[in-house]
Each structure stands twice: as structure tokens, then as C-alpha cells.
Amino acid sequence: MTGNLFDIKVGYISFKNPIALASMAGTTDSAFASKFTNAGLVVLGGYNLDKETNEAARKETRRGRKEFVTDAPMELIKSELEKAKEIGTAVAINVRAATLAPFLEAAGIAKEAGAILEINAHCRQPEMAELGVGEALMKDLPRLGEYISEIKKTGVVVSVKVRANVVDDLGLAKAIEEAGADIIHIDAMHPQGVDIGVIKRIRNSTRLFIIGNNSIVDFDSAKEMFSRGADMVSVARAVLEEPRIIDFLVDEVSSVQAMTGWYNAPKHICGGGDLRALAFCCPPVKPCAVHGALKQVGFEPQEFVNIKLGFSRGTPIESGGGTCFGSMAWCCKITKPCFLRDSVLERTKLSDVEYMQVKKKLSEHILKHRKK
Ligand SMILES: Cc1cc2nc3c(=O)[nH]c(=O)nc-3n(C[C@H](O)[C@H](O)[C@H](O)COP(=O)(O)O)c2cc1C
Ligand code: SF4
Numbered sequence: 001m002t003g004n005l006f007d008i009k010v011g012y013i014s015f016k017n018p019i020a021l022a023s024m025a026g027t028t029d030s031a032f033a034s035k036f037t038n039a040g041l042v043v044l045g046g047y048n049l050d051k052e053t054n055e056a057a058r059k060e061t062r063r064g065r066k067e068f069v070t071d072a073p074m075e076l077i078k079s080e081l082e083k084a085k086e087i088g089t090a091v092a093i094n095v096r097a098a099t100l101a102p103f104l105e106a107a108g109i110a111k112e113a114g115a116i117l118e119i120n121a122h123c124r125q126p127e128m129a130e131l132g133v134g135e136a137l138m139k140d141l142p143r144l145g146e147y148i149s150e151i152k153k154t155g156v157v158v159s160v161k162v163r164a165n166v167v168d169d170l171g172l173a174k175a176i177e178e179a180g181a182d183i184i185h186i187d188a189m190h191p192q193g194v195d196i197g198v199i200k201r202i203r204n205s206t207r208l209f210i211i212g213n214n215s216i217v218d219f220d221s222a223k224e225m226f227s228r229g230a231d232m233v234s235v236a237r238a239v240l241e242e243p244r245i246i247d248f249l250v251d252e253v254s255s256v257q258a259m260t261g262w263y264n265a266p267k268h269i270c271g272g273g274d275l276r277a278l279a280f281c282c283p284p285v286k287p288c289a290v291h292g293a294l295k296q297v298g299f300e301p302q303e304f305v306n307i308k309l310g311f312s313r314g315t316p317i318e319s320g321g322g323t324c325f326g327s328m329a330w331c332c333k334i335t336k337p338c339f340l341r342d343s344v345l346e347r348t349k350l351s352d353v354e355y356m357q358v359k360k361k362l363s364e365h366i367l368k369h370r371k372k
């Protein structure tokens with residue numbers, strides 16, 4: 001069902017769908033990941049790239065934590081990436097190191113294998129933190145930025161795995177983007193549960209490809225992240241309980257994509273959606289949440305009207321006699337039932353997918369012209 005349904009690309013990587021297996025040290029090696037051939041991405045690791053991190057990992061195993069420990073880290077990741085080619089999907093390798101040099105060597109290996117290098121800035125094990133590894137990188141943005149920009153020079157596709165609510169999330173995401181990373185893989189952890197808002201805040205402030213993570217246990221939880229701007233979602237612990245969860249999620253998101261053409265379409269702005277949802281907004285004539293959104297992008301109400309109508313001219317959503325505002329430029333998301341819009345769609349022979357694809361382009365157009 002997933003065939004060419006999705007068109008999701010980052011650099012030299014093409015994802016067959018937006019569902020990923022996230023890394024769990026000591027568990028997610030190529031053998032484990034080979035059970036998830038339907039996933040759009042499998043993240044192997046976390047692997048330790050030098051003596052220091054392998055020694056720290058060895059200490060962790062003594063207190064019962066699972067880790068991949070090796071005396072030959074580069075050989076290990078090379079052979080793991082070679083074996084992972086059999087899985088038939090995009091592969092990333094999540095790695096930790098105490099200095100830049102091992103990251104650079106691993107980046108070369110990952111690029112050669114056509115894989116993503118994922119910098120682990122997420123790990124909070126004290127043995128790693130003491131080395132300035134994992135979470136310590138989030139707390140040292142100049143060093144994280146230097147690592148990213150040097151690693152990017154190898155040409156590898158770079159993901160950075162981080163955890164929310166440890167440092168200033170927006171400052172972190174912007175630093176990651178400015179340094180040149182391609183992907184932010186964000187564990188939306190919050191002391192009280194999942195911080196879904198962090199996905200929206202990062203979507204609204206960067207152009208990074210976002211992999212949303214934490215407590216995805218069913219399609220409803222995945223949808224919460226997609227509709228706030230995640231390009232992909234990843235699952236870790238839930239696969240240990242229910243290995244078929246990846247297949248379920250792939251089936252569900254594929255159905256949404258087949259029916260609507262925009263699997264991660266935002267909720268309406270007034271429903272908590274991100275700024276992409278300006279594509280579904282009404283003309284800004286009454287007091288509502290659109291005005292706050294317009295302030296965020298720096299548009300006067302009339303400018304917004306001009307941008308929407310200007311884009312829509314000559315497109316299939318220009319028409320809309322009988323709808324609330326006379327043009328489908330102002331119409332709601334296809335999943336909001338509306339017989340007025342649907343009768344125009346029927347009359348103009350525009351499918352739901354075509355309608356949403358034009359709305360997606362409209363949202364890209366609006367945000368391309370944002371002033372802030
Ligand atoms: C046992 C275990 C090991 C983990 N190891 C890593 C790791 O090596 N690198 C990493 O970036 N995240 C690691 N994580 C974090 C997960 O990838 C994921 O971000 C986190 O578990 C939240 O997602 P979930 O709710 O789907 O489990 C680990 C998580 C668990 C439970
Ligand atoms: S303009 Fe319409 S869709 Fe947008 S926030 Fe206001 S009421 Fe909601």
C-alpha cells in the first residue's frame with residue numbers, strides 16, 4: 001500500500017513512509033531492526049564510537065543497563081550498516097563520542113552506506129554526561145554547533161536526537177538548524193507526560209525535518225504529532241510490548257495519505273494547529289486566533305488576504321460560489337465535514353486529495369512569504 005504514496009526526502013535519503021523505529025541502546029541493532037521492514041526508517045544504536053564512551057557503557061552494564069559495548073567501534077558500525085541494507089528501508093545510526101574525530105569517521109562510514117548519522121545529544125546516563133556526551137551537548141550549544149557543522153562537511157545527512165524540556169527548546173532547535181543539520185529527532189518528554197506543544201513551536205520556528213518521538217502507542221498519539229508539524233514519528237518502547245505497532249501505524253498513515261494527500265496536515269489554528277494551518281483560515285475579519293498567528297508571521301490582515309487570493313487565482317481552489325467566503329481559498333481542512341465545500345468539489349470535479357494538495361502548496365506559499 002505504501003508504494004510511491006509518500007514523497008518524503010532529506011538529502012540522499014528517501015523515506016517510504018513517515019514511521020520510524022527509534023534507537024534503544026543494547027537492543028536496536030541490525031538483527032532487531034530487521035523485524036521492521038515496513039518502517040520508513042530504522043535507527044540503529046546508540047553505538048559508542050571511542051574508548052571513553054565504550055568504557056562508560058561498560059560501567060552502565062554493571063548496573064544492569066543494556067548497551068552495545070565494543071573494542072572495535074568503527075568495524076562494528078560498518079558491519080551493522082552493511083547488514084542493515086537487507087532491511088530495505090532508510091537507516092540511521094545513533095552514535096555517541098567524547099570528541100569530534102570519531103563522529104567524523106562514523107559520518108564517512110554512514111555516508112558511504114547511504115545512511116543518516118544521528119548525533120546522540122539525548123542520553124542522560126551519568127557515566128556519559130561526565131564525559132560531556134549525550135545530553136551534555138544540549139547544554140553546550142557552541143560545541144554541538146561545531147560538531148554539526150564539521151560533520152556536515154563530510155556530506156552525510158545529519159540528524160540530532162534531543163530531549164525537550166532540558167534546555168530552551170527553541171534556542172536549541174534554532175542552533176541545530178543554523179549549524180546545518182538536516183533533521184531534529186525530538187523526544188517530546190515532559191515531567192507530566194508528552195509535551196506536544198514543543199513540536200508545534202519547533203515547526204513554527206525552523207524549517208528542519210522533524211521526527212517527533214515519545215509515547216507513540218497508537219495512531220491517535222501519532223496523529224497528535226503529525227498535526228503539530230512532525231514530518232515523521234518514531235517509536236521505541238512500544239515495539240517491545242507490541243512489535244506489530246509499526247505495521248499498524250504504517251497502515252493507518254498510508255490510509256490517511258491515500259484519502260487526503262497530506263498525512264501531516266495541521267489542525268486548524270483555532271484547534272491548536274501550527275502556522276501551516278493559515279491555509280485553512282477564514283478572512284481575518286472577526287476576533288479569533290488567526291490574528292495571533294498573523295502577528296507571528298508578520299502579516300497585516302490585508303496582506304494575508306492578498307497572499308491567499310493571489311496564490312489561489314487560476315488554481316482549482318479559486319472557485320467557491322456558495323461557500324462561506326466565496327472561494328475555497330478560505331475553506332476548511334477536508335476532514336472537517338462541510339456540504340457547501342463538498343458540493344463545489346463535486347461540481348468542479350476536484351478530488352479530496354487534489355484539494356488538500358493545493359492547500360499544502362498554499363501553506364508553503366504563505367510561509368515562504370512570512371516576514372518574521
Ligand atoms: C532502553 C532504552 C534505551 C535507549 N537508548 C537510546 C539511545 O541509545 N540513543 C537515543 O538517542 N535514545 C535512546 N533511547 C530513547 C528512545 O529512543 C526514545 O527517545 C524514548 O524511549 C522515548 O520514546 P518512546 O516513548 O517511544 O519509548 C532509549 C530508550 C530506552 C527505553
Ligand atoms: S480564521 Fe477561522 S480557521 Fe482560522 S483561527 Fe479563526 S476561526 Fe479558526
Ligand code: SF4
Nearest residue numbers: 323324331332338341
Ligand atoms: S464553506 Fe465549509 S469548508 Fe468552506 S469555510 Fe465554510 S464551513 Fe469551512
